[in-house]
Amino acid sequence: MTRVLVVDDDPVQLRLTAEVANRAGFKPLTATSGEQALTILRDDRNIGAMILDLVMPDLDGMGVMDAMRREGLTTPVIIQTANASLETVISAMRNGAADYFVKPVAPERLVVSLRNAMKLDALEAAIRSERARKSGTFSASDMIARAPSMERVLTLCAKAGKSTIPVLIEGETGVGKELIARIIQGSSDRAGKPFITVNCGAIPPNLVESVLFGHKKGAFTGAVADQVGKFAEAHNGTLFLDEVGELPLDTQVKLLRALQDGEIEPVGATRSERVNVRVISATNRRLLNLAKSGEFREDLYYRLNVFPIYVPPLRERMEDIQDLVSMFTSRFAAEAGKRILGISPSALSLLMAYDWPGNVRQLENAVYRAIVLTDEAFLQSVDFPQIVAQSSGRDIAVKAIAAVPVPDGPIHIDTAPARQRAVIEMPSVPDRFLDPTGEIAALAEIERAAIVFAIAHHGGRMSRVARALKIGRSTLYRKLHEYGLAEELINDAA
Template sequence: MQSTSGRVLIVDDDPIQRRLLQEVVQKSGHKVKLAENGAEAIKMMIGTQASEFDLVILDMVMPELDGLGVLARMRAEKISTPVIVQTAHGGIDVVVSAMNAGAQDFVIKPVAPERLNVSIRNLLKVSALEGEITRFRKQATGTLTFADIITHSPSMERVLDLGKRAASSSIPILIEGESGVGKELIASAIQGSGDRKAKPMVTVNCGAIPENLVESILFGHEKGAFTGAAEKHIGKFQEAHGGTLFLDEVGELPPDVQVKLLRALQESEIDPIGAKRPVKVDFRLISATNRRLIDQVKDGAFREDLYYRLNVFPIWIPPLRDRKEDIPALARHFLARFSAEERKPHVSSIQTDALDLLQAYHWPGNIRQLENAVFRAVVLCDRAELSVDDFPQVAAALDHPISPAAPVASARPPLETQQAPRSSSNAPAHHASQPLPSTGFETAAPFGFTRSLDDQGHIRKLEDVEAELIRTAIAHYSGRMTEVAKRLGIGRSTLYRKLKEYGIDENGTDAAA
């Protein structure tokens, strides 16, 4: 079995020992870089390669800068990469010194490959889980920074560089990118890296608010301002006072609200519904959209003057299919989180061929879709490692063979059923109401494919096909109804009408279930 691919730095002054360790670690599916001494290792960890290592295997006895010296420098430089120390002297005092200096595990030379692999696998899992917990905590407290974002992609490094530059000012930022690429995470990092860090960051999904409530939710209202306004309501702009307001799917705002948003940006004040005078607000605005706002401007759906107010500092986040080098690290972090949340600690790694499968897929739902795929795989897995068999939907989309232990229906019927039997003059004709011969479609089609024939071999009704397509779209886009409607080419009101008509709830399941 091959385990999940990590990036390991081996530090040893003995060339034979370095080569032996390299062979063991690479055989387990990990990527390896070598350092001949402690000074070279420190240089690699604080230089341009600083973010490239998931784990360090460190020899304790080396000339000039020994293992304890490397650990001390790592602590001084605030390098949190987990470390396995190796020593030929297994005295308790050596082990205690190494652990006190920051090492997470130790091995005695010569180390057995099985022992080293167990240590590497456990530390990668713990490191990933700690990283997830740290990110959640920082995002909740408004202290998330760009150093907390998982990426090894040059295109994303450029995004982070732009974000760092923008964080130092209050310039309005427009983040563009497909759904699920991490726009809110970048917004959180901008907020947590600037002068407003630890201040409130208020997030509003403009596409999820009913049109008749948008103005009230954003700008607030006074008591009695309209029917049903039983008490005063503070809007999102006032909630974000002193901090950051993040408007996701800003292109969904109705025209009248766009006018009020423009005034808020120009005058730094808002007009709550029913208020006698405007209210001053101090906020940093970050907007995001999964569409090209300039196209909406050309179509007359978005105000041109507001567009130029929002688009002062544009940041475009590339889709996951254009930065596939991020997939292994993302998959490992999702695996660590979900194995802990689902109380399945035995599911601790992912095979290299499964990672190859994930990297070959184009991920139309981006990081959010990858997250859901790993979540599903962890829930269904009973082994220690995720394999290709745990990603049947991805395998089916790529026409990738999987083992008989986890069957997925073929996208097309067997060869012998694809060809209609030749008619003969002596053969009786089938009556239209009679079931047709087996077509090979009696089993469910894999995710992403739609059957055209029913279990009896007759053409399916259009309404059944449409209902199935809607369920598939809801699952594919994780219940984001704006995106579902957009991809189906219908309006949101039409989508909700069809959900009611077909008895489907917003999770894609039968409402009556």
């Protein structure tokens, strides 16, 4: 469930806003001050959005957004305030607010604003990730890997980035081994340098040596010009050898020499060339098993397997599915030009219950297909017929598709039914000036309640309580004794 941080110094407004977010399917967190909000954001960077009051004691909303910008906190901010001036709106938007509304706000307006802010944040995160990937500065913060099973992977990536040690990344197909390699490069001193990817299993055996090391003109039939190899292209950068276990044995000999001596010899060349390349390998099969069976050179295996990193499959990091679906939905919806706000709880439960043999790549393709299929604002279970078929059987999938309501014929504008809207009921809040019987409370009871609230709000700091209530400290202490609050404070302190 996506968490939403609600920040307001008014306890009634805080409770109302949090309840609206809760009824809309979000998990609300609350804070009564700007400093408390910043503390929560620093400790938990996975909060989906923040509804921020602009006018608060100590640190106001503008101050919170300034601090977020300085510290790189990218949580989307929705501003709410009682001040509707144009200058305030412009200042809030310039400080990075995703939306702005004036109290009191309709629950439907608040829910739509939350969903739009989260969708925009997911899309911006995808764009930042793609830019970092292309610039060679991809880091752990650009990858969705918040599951506990990924903590060790990211820790090893950080350690590998501090040296030029050869790294072997192992994992099933589609788990994101290339992204792990890019994180290692992005956290090393080679960040921003060339990152060359070679899929060893997709190159014809007779061209592998030429692709990796290059060739000279006339080296073989069809070599009409000199060709630079991937090792030379990755000079001073990183070479990522994907599916390295598919390399032919004769090519493995030359790869071993390149790793040991830092030299390559293009096909048809008379002398070798020095290269400065950091090699990161990846495989979806155990290289040790291939080495034992003779399909992979044992000496090359030990050369590549100096620093192994195992990437767990998606079924072992199900905590990341919701964030991955959100990111894929935002990206593909933008590409398709569709307004899709997210995924329904039932569809998300369907995806969470699936084993995903194709891992993240399969999830990405499933979401892409669902985006193309859907005509709704939220992805539904019926938009994932292949997952339904594999999870529950083909008959269930066919019945689910057949159950989707389809008009029997054209519907005239005069007879078109109104769209059903979700009704969010506002919680009933008892008036603070009424007693349990509905009568006006006594002045002494109201005054006592105000003092109790002020003490709790200011953490028992009596000087601040007296200033807030506009009374002297002696008067405050007299009223504490008068209402029997002094003994309670003493007992609490004890």
